[in-house]
Amino acid sequence: MNESSTLDTLMKMLMKSTGDRKKHIINEFEQKFQLHLTQIRDRKNPSHIICPGCQQHGHVILYGYANRGKTRHRFHCKKCERHFNDHTDTIFHNKKLRNHLYPFLEMMLNGISIRKTATDLGISPTTAHTWRHAILRYIEKNKETFIEILSNEEIIESSTSEFKPSRKGLPRHLDIPSNTQVLQFQCNRQKQFYLTYLSEGAIKPKNQLIKGKMSVELAGTPINTLQTSSADRLLHHSRHVTELNQQFADAYQRMRGVAQPYLLKYALWYCLCAKLSGLNPKERLHSLLLLCL
Ligand SMILES: [Zn+2]
Structure with a gap:
């Protein structure tokens, strides 16, 4: 089975399941479709790790780990004293239900309502509403990467x-x-x-x-x-x-x-x-x- 049909199957299973079974499917979703930390870092900091506080590099040192599994490094900026990690200033920052984001985004792409999304994922409609707006803010921030500014001559x-x-x-x-x-x-x-x-x-x-x-x-x-x-x-x-x-x-x-x-x-x-x-x-x-x- 290819990954795209796996995605469809997982979505269907998610809608029908409850309780622990639902949690299990959400975790499986994350394992199969999550971004690797290197993908996140390459996108955000292609050449150097830049401090989100002072926007400089060259003062940033490794500073332990940000998660219990010790897979995500923590960084420290010696210039502005800020601590950060690969999730800082991304949609993944400080999300207790981080693994829910993957099916959440898929549902948003499929045009599913906030109410139904919340029910299917077992999250509150308030959380779903907050996430949707956070996602729309990132989309707006990164709009140059998916829409082109067209000159008048080009527009047909x-x-x-x-x-x-x-x-x-x-x-x-x-x-x-x-x-x-x-x-x-x-x-x-x-x-x-x-x-x-x-x-x-x-x-x-x-x-x-x-x-x-x-x-x-x-x-x-x-x-x-x-x-x-x-x-x-x-x-x-x-x-x-x-x-x-x-x-x-x-x-x-x-x-x-x-x-x-x-x-x-x-x-x-x-x-x-x-x-x-x-x-x-x-x-x-x-x-x-x-x-x-
Ligand atoms: Zn800094």
Whole structure:
């Protein structure tokens, strides 16, 4: 059996199991799919171990181990006195339920709801919610590694959506922002995606709000001023970005809106999913793990 079908099988077993059996499957998941510490270190510190405190190298010494099994080194920076290890400033930092992260990420890739994920993994919905947002923060931090900044000449497709700000997820003391948010998905000939984000339009009446329409005018000014030749448009239409935009709009509907601070993060997540969709399940999971460092 190859590793990708092992992954599918483990996911199915996980959903059906309870108690110790569930714990056992989660551990098996970790053993089969975890990143090695060298992979984490190569990604974060390709040449030298850099101190996460003062961002320098050359003052860092080995300083015992960070775990009981003595597999993960602890480091000490003699310059700023900070202690750290390979998990510092990654999604793995300080997670009591670290092994749950692997199936958690797989469920997130499969679009499974927070509630169902929490039930299937035997974690609280609050924990699941915190993890999801932590993952989205890492994805945003590392966005340059999966989306390309496209020049105007390169863009052959674009799709623009305007979102009305909502009360959802905003702290009580904050007012609902008075601006709409505008997201534009862009795509070049190589099907590389980019996303721009504007937040400057005044609120429009509800019947004028546009979702997933091409070429939007905002406060009288066209946002979509990116011209492509008509031949390009005929050849390429807007299949890829509209699809992406539609996926995002559908997800947005299911979530019944997201808080303003998370809109871009969720949109980036959909860009990432489109990018990873060509990979096999194991590669997909590993690529996501590497983005959470
Ligand atoms: Zn330091």
